[in-house]
Amino acid sequence: MTDAQRQLAEKLTAARKVVALSGAGLSAESGVPTFRGDGGLWRNHRPADLATPEAFATDPQLVWEFYNWRREKVLSVEPNPAHHALTELERSLPAFCHITQNVDALAHRAGGENIIELHGNLMTTLCSACREAQPHAPVIVPFPTYCEHCGALVRPGVVWFGESVTQFEPALAAMNECDVLLVIGTSAVVQPAASLATIARRQGAFAAEFNLEATPLTDRIDLFIAGPAGRTLPPVVQAAFA
Ligand code: BJW
Ligand code: ZN
16 A cells, blocks of 8 residues: 555545546456547547537447447446445445446446446437437347437437536535545546536545546646556555445
C-alpha cells in the first residue's frame, strides 16, 4: 500500500456518503475496450459515424452491427476486482452511489445496486422516434426491429453525442452531498460527466482519482492513485473496512 492508498482508506472509514464516478477504464481489465488511447474504440471508428443520432438515421444497420459486436463482447467477459471492490464498498457504507458512464452493466453483475447509468445500457433498446423502451425486443438480433408503439426503428438504449444523459439530476444531487468522491478510469473529456467531479470537489468532498495516467481532472483532485484500478482499488477498500 502506498501512502496515498492509506490516506484514502482513512477517509473512507470516516465517510458517510461516498460517490464513485467511473468510466471505461473500470472495465478495461475485464477485457472491454476503452474509447480513447491505445486500443480504444475511437482509434478505429469515427464516433460521428457510430455514436450519434445522425449516424443511426444514415446507416442504422452499420450502427446496429457495431453495437451487436459490443454486446457480444460484454456478454463474454466478467466483472473484475475493481467492480467487486465497489460492491464491497457499497455494502460497508451508510450511503453509496456509483455514477457510471459505462454501458456494460458489469457493476450490476458484480452485485452493485445503487448505480446511475449516465450513458444508458447496451442491453436495452428504445424507439428512435417515440423513445419508448422496448421491453419485449430481443437485443442481439441481426437487424434493428420496429417499435411496438409507433413502428419506427428500434435503436440501442445508449446516450449518443448531442443527446441528454440519463438521471443527471440524481447524479448531481449525489455529487452535492458526498464526503468522498472516487473517480475511476475515465479520461474526463466527455461532458457533462466530467464536470460532475468538479461539483463534488467544490462543495468540499475529498476526491481521489484512479487512472493509468493523468487527466484534465488530476490537477483539481486531492489524491491521484496511479495504476490499474483492479489492482489499486481493492486494497484501499479492504484497509478501510477490515
Ligand atoms: C484505466 C485503466 C485501468 C484505462 N484502470 N484506468 C465541446 C466542448 C464540450 C462539450 C462538447 C463539445 N462538443 C460537444 C460536446 C458535448 C459532448 C462532449 O462532451 N464531447 C466531448 C468529446 C468534446 N457531450 C455530449 O454530447 C453529451 N450530451 C450532452 O452534452 O448533452 C447536451 C448537449 C446537447 C446538444 C449539443 C451539445 C450538448 C453526451 C455524451 C455521450 C457520450 N457517449 C459515449 C458513447 C456511449 C454509447 C456507447 O458506449 O457507444 O459514451 S462516447 C464515450 O465516451 C462513451 C463513454 O461513456 C464516454 C466517456 O469515455 P470514458 O469512459 O472516459 O473512456 P475513455 O476511453 O475516454 O477513457 C478511459 C480512461 O481509463 C483513460 O483515462 C485511461 O487512462 C483509463 N484506464 N485502463 C484505471 N485498468
Ligand atoms: Zn416508437
